Amino acid sequence: GVVYNVLIDGFAKRGDMGEANRLFEEMLEKGCVPTVFTYNSLLSGFSRKGELGRVQRLFKDMIRQGCVPNIFTFNNLLDGFCKVGDMVEAHRLFLEMRGLGCPPDVVSYNTLIRGMCYKGKPHEAQRLLREMAKSGIGPDVMSYNILIDGYSKYGAVDHAIKLFYEISKSGLQPSAFSYSTIIDCLCRAGKAGAGLVVFKDMVAAGGVPDAAVVIPLLIGLCRNDKLTEACELFHEMMRFQCVPPIPEYNVLMYKLCKAKRSDDVCLVFHELTERGFSPD
RNA sequence: ACACCUUCGAUAUUCU
Numbered sequence: 013g014v015v016y017n018v019l020i021d022g023f024a025k026r027g028d029m030g031e032a033n034r035l036f037e038e039m040l041e042k043g044c045v046p047t048v049f050t051y052n053s054l055l056s057g058f059s060r061k062g063e064l065g066r067v068q069r070l071f072k073d074m075i076r077q078g079c080v081p082n083i084f085t086f087n088n089l090l091d092g093f094c095k096v097g098d099m100v101e102a103h104r105l106f107l108e109m110r111g112l113g114c115p116p117d118v119v120s121y122n123t124l125i126r127g128m129c130y131k132g133k134p135h136e137a138q139r140l141l142r143e144m145a146k147s148g149i150g151p152d153v154m155s156y157n158i159l160i161d162g163y164s165k166y167g168a169v170d171h172a173i174k175l176f177y178e179i180s181k182s183g184l185q186p187s188a189f190s191y192s193t194i195i196d197c198l199c200r201a202g203k204a205g206a207g208l209v210v211f212k213d214m215v216a217a218g219g220v221p222d223a224a225v226v227i228p229l230l231i232g233l234c235r236n237d238k239l240t241e242a243c244e245l246f247h248e249m250m251r252f253q254c255v256p257p258i259p260e261y262n263v264l265m266y267k268l269c270k271a272k273r274s275d276d277v278c279l280v281f282h283e284l285t286e287r288g289f290s291p292d
Numbered sequence: 293a294c295a296c297c298u299u300c301g302a303u304a305u306u307c308u
Binding site for chain 1: 302
């Protein structure tokens with residue numbers, strides 16, 4: 013039984029719902045009883061794919077089999093509605109959850125906030141953030157990350173920046189996601205210099221930058237012809253053994269060539285080959 | 293008994 017659960021969850025996470033479903037049927041044939049875990053894994057997979065019909069059918073099956081849904085189940089359903097943009101149903105379920113014995117938790121809120129942002133309504137989403145603080149469910153870093161990304165995609169850079177700094181003020185630690193989101197936001201807005209400042213803050217605070225932090229920054233700096241800074245960043249990356257894909261290095265080297273900074277080009281090239289990367 | 297389930301980020305650019 014557990015083995016099936018683990019396998020089904022694995023395939024569901026990889027998005028292979030055909031195989032997940034096949035295992036589910038095989039499991040039933042063998043007389044294994046699916047648990048709430050089994051259903052939750054399947055619900056999660058179908059939700060992510062936006063297959064709301066299957067989600068609802070599966071949920072009905074689950075109830076019919078006498079399987080008791082838990083908070084994970086409802087959050088999966090919530091995500092299902094949000095993924096297809098049905099915020100009316102999402103809200104309805106959200107309000108019903110308490111009466112069903114599963115009051116909304118931080119994940120429920122985050123899911124709803126994400127749904128609102130996806131609809132292009134970050135301001136309404138922010139109201140939810142305030143509401144959760146009031147109702148005793150502290151927003152977590154993810155709540156902020158989602159909203160920052162929402163504002164970023166909405167083009168409200170100032171709001172995004174403000175929220176980013178609110179993370180620390182509220183006693184939370186910005187995560188790598190927080191940094192990559194705000195840095196990407198700044199770079200897209202043509203403020204790669206400001207992005208670099210945030211990057212340095214991150215490193216100073218002991219954060220370990222990953223590819224999602226560095227790639228937008230490197231591209232942004234190159235685009236703004238801040239090549240000295242881009243080189244600096246490149247060396248920093250090497251220090252962290254951060255390994256973005258080859259095209260990003262090519263851009264940097266190309267820009268350096270154009271600027272006739274052959275010394276820097278050689279430095280970059282040597283560092284790459286020395287560390288065992290093969291520039292193409 | 294334990295374990296398995298839910299929510300967040302980048303790849304706009306180079307060699308033409």
